[in-house]
Amino acid sequence: MRAQVFHGPGDLRFEDLPIPEPEAGGIVVRIEAALTCGTDVKVLRRGHPVMIPHVPTVFGHEFAGTVTRVGSGAAGVREGDRVVAANSAPCGQCRFCREGRHNLCEDLLFVNGAYGEFVALPPRLCATNVVRLGASLPARRAAFAEPLACALLGVERGRVEAGMTVAVIGHGPLGCLLALSAAQRKARVVLVGKPGWRLERVRELGLAECVDSSLTHDLVGQLRDMTSGRGPEVVIDATGRPEVWEQAVASVGRGGTVVFFGGCAPGTTIAVDTRRAHYEELTLVGAFHHTPALIRQAVGLLESESLVPDGLVTHTMGLERVREALGLMERGEALKVLIEP
Ligand SMILES: [Zn+2]
Numbered sequence: 001m002r003a004q005v006f007h008g009p010g011d012l013r014f015e016d017l018p019i020p021e022p023e024a025g026g027i028v029v030r031i032e033a034a035l036t037c038g039t040d041v042k043v044l045r046r047g048h049p050v051m052i053p054h055v056p057t058v059f060g061h062e063f064a065g066t067v068t069r070v071g072s073g074a075a076g077v078r079e080g081d082r083v084v085a086a087n088s089a090p091c092g093q094c095r096f097c098r099e100g101r102h103n104l105c106e107d108l109l110f111v112n113g114a115y116g117e118f119v120a121l122p123p124r125l126c127a128t129n130v131v132r133l134g135a136s137l138p139a140r141r142a143a144f145a146e147p148l149a150c151a152l153l154g155v156e157r158g159r160v161e162a163g164m165t166v167a168v169i170g171h172g173p174l175g176c177l178l179a180l181s182a183a184q185r186k187a188r189v190v191l192v193g194k195p196g197w198r199l200e201r202v203r204e205l206g207l208a209e210c211v212d213s214s215l216t217h218d219l220v221g222q223l224r225d226m227t228s229g230r231g232p233e234v235v236i237d238a239t240g241r242p243e244v245w246e247q248a249v250a251s252v253g254r255g256g257t258v259v260f261f262g263g264c265a266p267g268t269t270i271a272v273d274t275r276r277a278h279y280e281e282l283t284l285v286g287a288f289h290h291t292p293a294l295i296r297q298a299v300g301l302l303e304s305e306s307l308v309p310d311g312l313v314t315h316t317m318g319l320e321r322v323r324e325a326l327g328l329m330e331r332g333e334a335l336k337v338l339i340e341p
């Protein structure tokens, strides 16, 4: 099979590999749709000790397809089933898994391999994070299950409810999915982004009120003006920049919640106004990754069309063009590229 194989930072090779065999308890899926992700760009540039512990490995982690082989003892799926799989499987046994916080699992098993024609999924993933799809849900939409589940965790951690104003800072694909998720909960959503092709595209999609951060010297003041001086009830950072985390804390309203969704570079810190944190009872909370329950919730929203992310796919390419697709992502010239083997 043809596949894009990651050999180390900057080293992605288009290779011919044998079609993988299923392990006992595992399955093999023929990939019908894969999506590029901002994480891919970062991982290609500098590697990732947690997501990619061993190289070489087939790259990419957002995909959906059809089961072609079922290993002995694999329950719940049959050949021919259409499925989506998450990119990780929690252990189910550690303290966090037992509390239902599977995203914090102490032994999260990551699985890569979206940019190939087939992928073998290990038994633990099959047991926890492979979901069968209804006939009406196309693979290209189902492949959004993983990033959407991350966004759903963000709005859950923000306790987003109908009628709230939610400001999402960052207009990349996850900022957009956060906006869609908050809007699905009937919140008013303000999406803050930098000027350029991508912000125009997001504006055209009409998924939120858009604010061009370059047009204001005082984002905090502008967000307050847009909310009758109160500030948004929830502010979500989807940029992973410490200075934006600080802006998020500064702009959230009294009693509000800030969700640190974008991961910052290691070793960075932020300053917090202690008076506001205390007297205004701010909630500052992180949101990382997803859980099996949220993967299922994401598939449910996609299947019922309560949330339709199709507009975020700005390009469609074949497997051989993954590097070009990631280049577009890196330059902010694409939101999501659909890769069809
Ligand atoms: Zn992703």
Ligand SMILES: [Zn+2]
Pocket: 090, 091, 092, 093, 094, 095, 096, 097, 104, 105, 106, 107, 108
């Ligand atoms: Zn665990």
